[in-house]
Amino acid sequence: MLDFFEKIGGTIRSKITRLGAATRLFFSIISYSSDSFKRFNLTIREIYFTGVLSLVIIVVSAFFVGMVLGLQGYYTLQKYGSSEAIGVLVALALVRELGPVVTALLFAGRAGTAITAEIGLMKATEQLSAMEMMAVSPVARIVAPRFWAGIITMPLLASIFSMVGVLGGYVVAVPLIGVDEGAFWSQMQANVDFNYDIVNGFIKSVVFGIACTIIALFEGYDAPPTAEGVSRATTRTVVTSSLAVLGLDFVLTSFMLTV
Amino acid sequence: MQKDLIVSIKDLAFGYAERQIHKKINMNFHRGKVVAIMGGSGCGKTTILRLIGGQIKPSSGYVEVDGQIVHKQGRKGIYELRRKMGMLFQHGALFSDLSVFENVAFPIREHTNLSEEIIKDLVLMKLNAVGLRGANQLMPTELSGGMARRVALARAVALDPDIIMYDEPFAGLDPISMGVICDLIRTLNDALGATSIIVTHDVTETFAFADYIYFIADGIVAAEGSPSDLKKSQLPFVKQFVHSQKDGPVPFHYQANDYSQDLRL
Numbered sequence A: 001m002l003d004f005f006e007k008i009g010g011t012i013r014s015k016i017t018r019l020g021a022a023t024r025l026f027f028s029i030i031s032y033s034s035d036s037f038k039r040f041n042l043t044i045r046e047i048y049f050t051g052v053l054s055l056v057i058i059v060v061s062a063f064f065v066g067m068v069l070g071l072q073g074y075y076t077l078q079k080y081g082s083s084e085a086i087g088v089l090v091a092l093a094l095v096r097e098l099g100p101v102v103t104a105l106l107f108a109g110r111a112g113t114a115i116t117a118e119i120g121l122m123k124a125t126e127q128l129s130a131m132e133m134m135a136v137s138p139v140a141r142i143v144a145p146r147f148w149a150g151i152i153t154m155p156l157l158a159s160i161f162s163m164v165g166v167l168g169g170y171v172v173a174v175p176l177i178g179v180d181e182g183a184f185w186s187q188m189q190a191n192v193d194f195n196y197d198i199v200n201g202f203i204k205s206v207v208f209g210i211a212c213t214i215i216a217l218f219e220g221y222d223a224p225p226t227a228e229g230v231s232r233a234t235t236r237t238v239v240t241s242s243l244a245v246l247g248l249d250f251v252l253t254s255f256m257l258t259v
Numbered sequence B: 001m002q003k004d005l006i007v008s009i010k011d012l013a014f015g016y017a018e019r020q021i022h023k024k025i026n027m028n029f030h031r032g033k034v035v036a037i038m039g040g041s042g043c044g045k046t047t048i049l050r051l052i053g054g055q056i057k058p059s060s061g062y063v064e065v066d067g068q069i070v071h072k073q074g075r076k077g078i079y080e081l082r083r084k085m086g087m088l089f090q091h092g093a094l095f096s097d098l099s100v101f102e103n104v105a106f107p108i109r110e111h112t113n114l115s116e117e118i119i120k121d122l123v124l125m126k127l128n129a130v131g132l133r134g135a136n137q138l139m140p141t142e143l144s145g146g147m148a149r150r151v152a153l154a155r156a157v158a159l160d161p162d163i164i165m166y167d168e169p170f171a172g173l174d175p176i177s178m179g180v181i182c183d184l185i186r187t188l189n190d191a192l193g194a195t196s197i198i199v200t201h202d203v204t205e206t207f208a209f210a211d212y213i214y215f216i217a218d219g220i221v222a223a224e225g226s227p228s229d230l231k232k233s234q235l236p237f238v239k240q241f242v243h244s245q246k247d248g249p250v251p252f253h254y255q256a257n258d259y260s261q262d263l264r265l
C-alpha cells in the first residue's frame, strides 16, 4: 500500500520536475531568440523542414476531411431541407476546429517526431556537447530556430488545411451531389465572420504551434542519450502533443464562445 | 598563480549520483607543454576534460583556467573561457547534417566575421594538416572512424586555441596516421604555444612524446612525472600500466559481487 502511494508520489514529482525543466527551456529559448532573428536563414531552413515537407500530408488529409464533412453534412442538412447551408457547415467546422486541431495532430506526428529524434540523436552522439565546448549555445543555434519555425509554420499549415478542406467539401457538395453553387459560396461568405471565426482559428493554431514545438524540442533535449531513450522520447512527443492539443482546444474554445 | 600555469586543478572531487569518481585530484598544466592523463578505462579521464570545459561542476575543489575558476563563471564567462579551448571528443562528435568542410568551418563562422574566401583557405589548411583536404565535400557518415576523428581534430584547432584537449586521439588510427597525429599535436603545440592535454591509453606513443604524465587511479593522481622518471618508477601501479600486465593494483573489473556468488556456485 505504502509502495503504491510512493509510486504515485514519485511519478507526480517527476512529471512536475519535467514541466519545470520544459519551462526553463522555454525561457532560455526566448532569451536566445534575438540570435535566431539576426540569423534568420537558420529559421528559414527549419521552416522548410517542418513546413514545406509537411505540405503533402496536410493537403491530402485536408481534402479527405473536407469531402467527408460534405457528405455527412449533406445527409443531415437535407433532412431539414437546408442543404445549401452545407458550405457554411464545412467552412465553420474547418476554420474553427478541424483546421487547427487536425493540423496540429498531423504536425506532431510528422514534424514533431522528426524534431525530437534529430535533437535526441545529436545529444546521444555528443554533437550538442561539442557545440557547447565551441562556446556556441545549442539552444541558440539548434533549438530556438526550430521553435520559431514551428510557430510560424503552424498557422500557415492550418490555413492551408482549411482552404483545401473547403475545396474538398465543394467537390462533394456541388459537382457530385448537385447543391447549388451560388448558394454554397454565398451562404459561406455571409456566415463566416472574420473576427469571430478566422481570427479565433488563427489564435488556436498559434497556441498549438507553441505547444507542439516546445514539447517536441523538450523531449529531444531531455532524452536519455541512447537509442532507446530517443525512441521513447519520440513516442512521448506524439502522445503528449496530441493530448495537449485536444485539452488546449477545449479550454480555448470555451473562452472564445463566452467572449 | 605562476605565470606559465594555464590550467590547474585543485583538490577536485566529483561523483555521479551514487558513485564517487574523483576523490582528490591535483594537476597543473603549463603553457606550451604536452601533458598526458592516463588511467584505466572508466577511471574518469573524460570526466576531467568535461570539468575543465565547465560542462559539469565539481562537488568540491576547483578547476582554474587562465586565472579564472571555471565553475564560478556565469554563462558569458564560461563561453569566454571555452573560446580559448579546443576539444577533440572521444567519438568525434561531428555535426551529422554538415559536410566535412562545413564542420571545420563551423567554429570559424560562429566566432569570426571572416570573408568566405579566407574561411575557405583556413578550412582547407586545417584539413590538409590532417591529410583530408580531398575529403572536404564528404558527409560525416561517409567517413571511417579514424577519418572522422581527424576531421574532428581539424575542427578542434580551427580557431588556434590556447588549450587543446584530446580525448583518445589515437584510438582506431593506423600506425601511419598515428605518427602523423603525434607530429601534428607536437607541431600545433609548439607553433601556437598552445597547451595540449591528452587523454589516452596508448603507452608507447605517450611515453615517446609527452612532456609530463599523470596517472589516475581510485579517484586520485596515483603517479606523475616526466616519461623518463615514470619509466624508472618502482610503483607497482605504474609498472603494471607501462608493461601492460593484466594483474596488479589496477583492477580490470568494474566493482562487482563475488564472481562465484553471481554464478550461484
Ligand SMILES: Nc1ncnc2c1ncn2[C@@H]1O[C@H](COP(=O)(O)OP(=O)(O)OP(=O)(O)O)[C@@H](O)[C@H]1O
Residues within 6 Å of the ligand: B016, B017, B021, B040, B041, B042, B043, B044, B045, B046, B047, B048, B090
Ligand atoms: N552521465 C553519467 N552518469 C552516470 N555515470 C557516468 C556518466 N558518465 C560517466 N559516468 C561514469 O563515470 C565514470 C568515468 O567516466 P569517464 O567517461 O570519465 O571514463 P574514462 O576514464 O574516460 O573511460 P574510457 O577510457 O573508457 O573512455 C565511468 O565509470 C562511468 O560509469
Ligand SMILES: [Mg+2]
Residues within 6 Å of the ligand: B045, B046, B047, B090, B167
Ligand atoms: Mg573517456
